[in-house]
Amino acid sequence: MDAPAPKGLPMLGLLMTVALGLADTSPPPQTIYEGGEVWTGSGFTRGAVVVEGDRIVAPGQARPDAHRVSVEGRYLTPAYGNAHAHVTPATPEASRRYTDAGVFYVWNPNTVVLGPDAKAFWARPDAYDVRVSQGGITEPGGHPERLYVEILAGPVYGGRPREWFVGNAFHYGATPAEIDAALDLLVSQGADFVKAYLLDSEHYAELRDDPDAYGRKGLNPENMPYLVAAAHARGLFVVVHVETAHDIAVAARAGADVAGHLPGYAATTEAELAGARLTPEIATLVAAAGMQVVPTYALIRGDAYDAETALSADLANVAAVQRENLRLLRVAGVKVLMGTDGFGPVWTEAEHLVEIGAMTSAEAATMVLSTGARLFPERRIGCLDPGCEADFLILDADPTQDIRALRRIAGRVMQGTALPGPEDR
Template sequence: MTTRPNLTIFRNLNLLDGTGRRPVVDAAILVEGNRIRAVGRAAEFGSVLEDASSYDCGGRTVLPGLINAHEHLTWRRGIGGFEDRVVRQPAGKLLVRGFGHALISLLEGVTTVRDVGSKEGLAIALRDAINAGQVHGPRIIAAGAPIAMTGGHGSGAVRVANGVTEVRRAAREQLKAGADLIKLMASGGFVARGVDSPTAPQFTVDEMRVAFDEAHKAGKRTTVHAHPPAAIHAAIEAGVDCIEHAGLADRETAEFLAERKILVVPTLSALRMEVERGERLGRPAWLVEMCRQSLPEQKRMFRALLEAGCMIVAGVDSLGDLQGELGHMVDEGMPVPQAIAAATLVAAQCLGVEDQVGTLETGKMADFIAVDGDPLTDIRALRKVALTVKDGVLYHPDTVRTAIGPGLMTDFR
């Protein structure tokens, strides 16, 4: 019998399909092209096994490809403060950095990335290159250049806009450039001091509302970088879909987020990595200390989000990896199944792609990973990625490593 090259059966695996159903032992996944044709117990596949090429998963656990819902592929890692590693870097160098980090994402089992900000919208170009098959990388949902006020968060790598008219124009520009979502900087952050401190709200409700209206008219989603309650409440009043960080959110704000069903991407790794590695990464001493002092508040915030029943999504920001983020979530009290969902189904819902990825079901994209061990009993098993399948293409870790320059592989992660 002739084997159909477009049909592959992944067998000898334990299945976590991401739907919440119980794990399936001795399961199989039938992939045709870039889609899942069938998934379930291997014994139920019948004669179709004879008509497909076969891949033995070695009894490993297979689950949906991970989704990193807060990333900056072209800003990632790097030495020095934000000015040195991003603002003063030429676009070409940042784009090359993005190509490398896209490959690292596959190595780590991440098949979909929501890039929430890049200088000059470089992540859009990276997305298009991957979609065109010119380079390998995860599926990218790109915000393009974030919109910020004069002197606002991310200055030097954002689209500056002030007032309702300018903000509307900026949103339209990003949409015209191909942005998949619109992001505004609604508060300061852990990059600068003064007007850009994390306690400082930025943008008015009216300014944010026009940007969100433009995005929603175009069928796109919206998000904001926001730490203090005032900025979070203003963004919700303006009609935002998601909040990034929420680092200073109190219990009342957490309950309001849950009531409004606003998704939250807390990025726990960001502060912790700055504290643990900031000195080695050449960060200013005041920044490392500010992050250190803010850690207890971040812990309180996350527990408040959990207790309020918020829809929490996993995202890394520019340091660490998704496995570390999920580990932090579990350490702070999140049940392991909820943590895995935060990087699969709930993350897919956040991106608006739950009909394509996030669970392993017939008709969805062939995006999945195989790991050694059982992540339901030990979340650290997600670090042991043995293979990544994205869009029906299989990536072995060793093969991916050879395509990544040693300068990136040895960089602080």
Template sequence: MNLSSFARAILCLFISVGQAVAQPPDNFRDASSEQLFFNARIITGDGAVIEQGSVLVRGDTILAVGSTSSIDTSQHAIRHDLSGKTIIPALVNTHAHLGWEAYGDWGSQFFTAENLADHLFRHAFYGVGTIISTGSDKEELAALVKLEQLKGNIGGARYHLSPGMGTPGGGPNPRFTDDPDYWGVHPVADPEQAVRTVKELAANGYGIAKIWVDSRDERRGAQVKLAPEIYTAVLETASSYDMRIIAHATTLADHKSLVNLGNRRFIHMPYDREVDDEYLEMIRENNVYIVPTLGMITKREPYYIPAFQDPFFYDQVPASVLESLNDNYNPPPADQSAAAEQRSAMLARNLAKLKDHIILGTDAGAVGDFFGYADHVELELFVRMGMSPAEAIVASTSRSAEAFGLNSVGSLKAGKAADFMILDANPLDDIRNTRQIIDVYLRGKRVDREALKQQWSQ
């Protein structure tokens, strides 16, 4: 990818100056140091639980996971006694929109290297170790930030990019497309252009891409809804390049069509009607992954709690942000209509039926939800709508990583990345216990959450 001298200059300035603020101090001694986290309950992310277990880490990698009595380590290892605590993998968020949110404002003018890095740390603060930003990034600048993170110059959650393809005039929700300076998606008006675009993205090193299949496009200037012959060309070409496609689709008919033509990943579950046996069989046979984005569709539910009323959110933003959110808040009705109750029940039934295919994604940065915080809200909604806490954790860690071939993250096993949360309570008892964060470790390094909180709350 050819990068403009202007973009390079901006990023260099950010790294030399801005990173001093955004990057918490590194407390890890050196790459060869070992750390032993012992006597903890270990929820590995794949459904297994080890009581009185240990995690042995060297540098940024897990060396061993098992019962405390079974793990040998050197006498020089740094030892952390976690009696009564729980370790879970860092969360893997497969759908958010980084760069636009300014915590008190929003727009394309905030898509800067410094703001991207801030969003990576906001995810890390809440124990999100990996984030896929889908279809709204300014790709040249985003690629630079990702490269500098790979070099070790930027910390926070691991940053993955997913460029977007859609019909001309379509793509993200109007909040993006109404911005006069929005750079747009990659237009795919016909199968030939779809093939060329996928090849170009693959040549630029992208392994994940998003497509929009949504009738709302026709109502806001797109020429046509993305047609099956176009997304067939996308899916077939992507398969040749080992590129994983995730499709934005919200209707049962579009889900069925996309699965039939080879799509395996979805942003949004069917919202328009109850899923049927045919669809359930299709997703089982094809090992389909689905991001339900429950936080987006439950804001009018009576149980909804806005972020500015939640201590888990409001103690790490300035009072001015809370005041702005409060001033602009339109609360849900105290009583739902019969139609709204029926729809809520239908969506809960859909989630329960699809639970073995669910992965984590929040849409944060696009729909008024906030990075990292929204992930824990989504976990709670998984459980509220029919999943067990254990199922919700698997969905948000190992299965999310598996869906995109992110083989180094998502579970606590030897050889995996040392990305995990230490909790003060057991989330298998109550999923809200994922909020009881004592520490977050990413790449084997402790995230300085207190320093970040002080920085953000001023």
């Protein structure tokens, strides 16, 4: 069977058939979703979405033979994106798990080497879209080495030896030469971007040779500017794992593109919280660098992917740091992306941010609905205007009024085709 054409190139198949003299001159079928509230980018307005093939067209282009679907009383939104999810198998089952939860677009910032078959699967018009960093760049004994070698090696990777994970699950970058070698290998492996690790970088000299710090240290902060510049020279953007305020300042000064996590996502002790507190100066630095951030703040709840329990009282001080950090970043103009660190769904993270007072429902919903376009900026997604790809959701209620409405998915349309949801199986 032929490999599918990449999404975002809807004319490729048509041009090929024209070249062969086999083009079908009949127009693509149309479907009109009418009577609902349509997302504009900042709110909803009553209207209709006309789908022709895998694109949205202007209402004036609707034909008399178009199939009509009433979405009266419902809300049409862009599909959700997850900017930080580590489990993205190229399987129909994994794709359904994401799309059932409304997530069509994913970044996986650290995964084991994947071949061309995976990329072909993600390019299918009926599957979720995934970009991967392949293995992240760290130093010997740094995160995520222990995670793979001591925790995941047996149950997930069949007992593979430590040597196998080096160059697949993670790369060493203790010197510029090692960084260059790691980046060249990542390019050959088909990485879409680079993941780099900073953990307590203010204490790098103390942690570097400390055996008790195994798995909880990262790169030499002095090498970050070289890593970012070398990655950019190869056409790869850089996502940096950060733990402390010092880490994110180092990443920003180096010109990194995205902070994966924000300080305070895992801090619980007073010492950790002290190191996680941002300042207006750091927030301004992050904004000036043009860095986007992915908080993953709901991780303090434990299982952040389906838990609905209220935040425990003993985590109120953590929530206070998270709330203030996000306030400072947003006042400075930093763009915030949705990410969970896991499968999703994304709504638990959004609900957490609303619950702790870091965002209103309207602000959190806007963050969720704008993330997909930032994950694939070269494509026309995350919009419901003429010319946009026909990827959208049909919700039963307005998430800008009640963030829990993100859960209430009544329909999913991917590349112009209605997907069956869990309620249909």
